[in-house]
Amino acid sequence: MRTMLSAKSVIALLLILIGAGGLVLHAQWQKVRPVDRQSAVGDVSELDPEMRAAVSFLDDFELKRAPGQRDWLASHHEPGQSYGQYLRSGANVPKKGKDTLYILPLGTFGLGSSPKLSQLASYTEAYFHPMKVRVLPAVALNDVEAQTRERSFGTQLHSEDTLKWLEGKLPSDAYAMLAVTMVDLYPRESWNYVFGQASLKERVGVFSFARYSGGVGGGGEKVPKELALERSVKVLTHEFGHMFGVLHCIYYQCNMNGSNHLGEVDVSPLQACPVCLRKFHHACGFSAKTRYRKLLEFCEAQGLEDGAKFYKSRLEKMP
Template structure:
């Protein structure tokens, strides 16, 4: 079978043979509309954390945990005080999870930070409180409902995974299907800046990206090095902002293998969500992909 158009040899190898996929999925994986992975600059993720990537065949061979009839729901757990005005409500993030992963998602009751009982520290660079992620992950493992495949906690407090790290946007454990992410550094107030017109959508885009990125790790996806992709690693806010809102063909094939969704219906649900959330650029990108897939 001929290789899909628009793909480099490395991308074709990472994607794997497509003889067994449907015509619609094959068109979705063609490479149309996806940008190549940019060369990392000094301070970027790959410049500091060299990674070899994860081909589709490697993903399948690793036999990651996948949803089944018993555990086929995603859950979102707000942690700590409610977000201040301008920060997207958790229900909107729940809707994003449901559309992105084509699985039912529900919002759990908010949990006070004191109930978690975690270590904290003051970041020496920012002077702000940070929460120790291993203690949060241990708490979430105990709170994972039996019908939930993946549980993600969201918090407005900054996070750190180890004393040697400055901070982390989010972290997840595929084996235990739990993760936590912070919107602290996505809020202009973190740098003592006021909200400006348009900041609400910028914060929403940032929060959706880190949320679905961390949940992607719970499905067994590692950082992507083949395209500009939602699953790219990020070392700083500028690099995180540069990531697209979508997964690349390689990561899309992994998710479709794990979840078994209809690719057209998934994109249709994403288009409805983006339109409803006022994310016009993302809605237009999805509409263009649907045009390619239906052709």
């Protein structure tokens, strides 16, 4: 099996720095020129009419905002990844027999404002249509072979240990597997916490939603269940997106934007921009219209108003 990003071992281990007090490098942010944004989408003449429409009518997409001091692009110099660069990166695409996305719950879900696993699965299935998404039986936290430590708000799980343990658990028909948990994570002793960690080479990752529902690091305030769900599905599809070899987006406000803190997660939209959508289309081969319909149905049923508004408007423009 080829790695997700050939010859890119440097990013084989992707540490999600959000909120973890990572290095601040003060990279120089430069506004993307319209001509570069257009060429990042690439030549769309060969696309089927639905997909051509899905990457057109660009007024529906907000351009990437200039980063604030604490934002991702203020501290990470990212040149972006055009559709052409994505193709040339040799990113792996799903094949028959290796075409299932697995979600592995660690510990308990569905209590309080934590998202329901069935909701996470159906959103992921719509987003990466027509990939199969399966939720594996939950593993009790005691059965995860990883160190833990105690903090005033509760137990934290060692994310690097968890990743190593996950590598041996990847099902044979998996394209990728992400473990999800409501327990807080830490990557090493000196770090306070981390939102998640993934190994693109091994196609596994672990992500905590503990800080999205306000219980940990959120001042103890409970957030509305729609917001907790929205944050969780954003992060899950963003991280599965990386597994498809898609790098951070610098072109539009997009689900593939890097995020340095929760506020940035909240202003990034649920949807992929035209550049990233084209990459997912290459990998998954969906009908743009069917995918939009499924996502609209989910957003309407779960009260995700911004998402519903976006998908409704896109569907109206489909041929």
